[in-house]
Amino acid sequence: ARVRAGIRLYSSQKELIKTNRQLSQTLQDLQRTQSQLIQSEKMSSLGKMVAGVAHEINNPVTFIQGNLVHANSYIEDLMALAKLSLNSRDPEIQEAAEDMDLDFLIKDLPPLFNSMQKGAQRISDIVASLRNFARLDEANKKAVNIHEGLESTLSILQSGLSGIKVIKNYSDLPKVECYAGELNQVFINILSNAIDALKYIENSCIDLSTKLIDGKQVKIRISDNGPGIDAKTLPRIFEPFFTTKPVGAGKGLGLSTSYSIVVEKHGGELNCFSTPGKGTAFEILIPIYQKVK
Numbered sequence: 001a002r003v004r005a006g007i008r009l010y011s012s013q014k015e016l017i018k019t020n021r022q023l024s025q026t027l028q029d030l031q032r033t034q035s036q037l038i039q040s041e042k043m044s045s046l047g048k049m050v051a052g053v054a055h056e057i058n059n060p061v062t063f064i065q066g067n068l069v070h071a072n073s074y075i076e077d078l079m080a081l082a083k084l085s086l087n088s089r090d091p092e093i094q095e096a097a098e099d100m101d102l103d104f105l106i107k108d109l110p111p112l113f114n115s116m117q118k119g120a121q122r123i124s125d126i127v128a129s130l131r132n133f134a135r136l137d138e139a140n141k142k143a144v145n146i147h148e149g150l151e152s153t154l155s156i157l158q159s160g161l162s163g164i165k166v167i168k169n170y171s172d173l174p175k176v177e178c179y180a181g182e183l184n185q186v187f188i189n190i191l192s193n194a195i196d197a198l199k200y201i202e203n204s205c206i207d208l209s210t211k212l213i214d215g216k217q218v219k220i221r222i223s224d225n226g227p228g229i230d231a232k233t234l235p236r237i238f239e240p241f242f243t244t245k246p247v248g249a250g251k252g253l254g255l256s257t258s259y260s261i262v263v264e265k266h267g268g269e270l271n272c273f274s275t276p277g278k279g280t281a282f283e284i285l286i287p288i289y290q291k292v293k
């Protein structure tokens with residue numbers, strides 16, 4: 001009887017181990033789904049907001065820019081007249097010119113106007129980047145220029161990138177069929193991590209390079225010279241909710257979401273190479289054509 005009890009115990013133990021394994025698999029699946037839900041919800045509301053703001057700013061900036069052209073030619077005329085009046089002998093004009101410091105005004109107006117034009121141009125560039133980033137109009141896959149996505153992502157992250165040298169090694173690439181808005185999200189996630197990693201680094205730099213592989217896929221490599229990732233941490237970075245950042249600073253969702261976008265959605269690859277003390281590189285491989293699903 002004892003032997004039989006022993007056998008029963010053994011098999012129920014085996015059963016328990018199996019159930020345990022299934023449970024932890026289920027937990028992993030659940031975490032993955034949850035993280036995707038959170039991220040896709042966050043993205044779609046962020047995307048909508050970005051697109052909305054971009055649209056609202058686009059209208060006024062368009063009429064500022066349109067009017068600047070006319071303002072420029074009017075100002076040129078008025079400046080010519082103002083210069084003439086500097087030589088006028090009419091005491092009334094002389095007095096008025098002195099009161100308003102016409103000399104200075106004539107010198108100051110052109111550079112002032114120039115910087116207003118530059119400012120307006122900068123706003124419309126930012127709006128263009130935001131629209132490109134959101135790409136809400138393109139929920140479906142579409143052939144796009146990968147470099148445009150990288151550039152618009154860089155301009156969105158501009159304030160975080162100040163003080164970091166960005167080196168670009170772009171190759172000639174064909175257009176890539178992809179879900180552009182989501183791929184831009186991957187660029188944002190990886191670049192934001194690099195920016196975080198470079199916070200206390202001197203002579204910090206980020207290298208962006210692109211390459212065509214076998215005429216079939218593109219490789220986008222994003223590397224930094226930050227502190228790197230130690231061997232114990234490296235295998236965990238793609239896990240949902242894994243973070244080494246302080247509470248509130250990181251959710252641990254950036255890389256797990258990027259992984260599912262690159263690997264599951266695009267049939268590509270996402271790899272990380274890191275040397276502690278030297279830096280970290282992420283390589284994104286995306287097929288140029290998507291298989292019909």
Ligand SMILES: Nc1ncnc2c1ncn2[C@@H]1O[C@H](COP(=O)(O)OP(=O)(O)OP(=O)(O)O)[C@@H](O)[C@H]1O
Pocket residue numbers: 189193194197224226227228229233237242243244245249250251252253254255256280
């Ligand atoms: N370039 C990098 N250099 C050093 N460590 C990195 C780098 N990129 C990622 N990591 C490590 O991988 C972890 C997971 O990154 P992930 O982007 O998934 O989450 P997070 O940045 O911590 O939070 P979230 O992106 O949700 O705000 C980070 O906490 C960090 O430890």
Ligand SMILES: [Mg+2]
Pocket residue numbers: 189192193250253254255
């Ligand atoms: Mg992150």
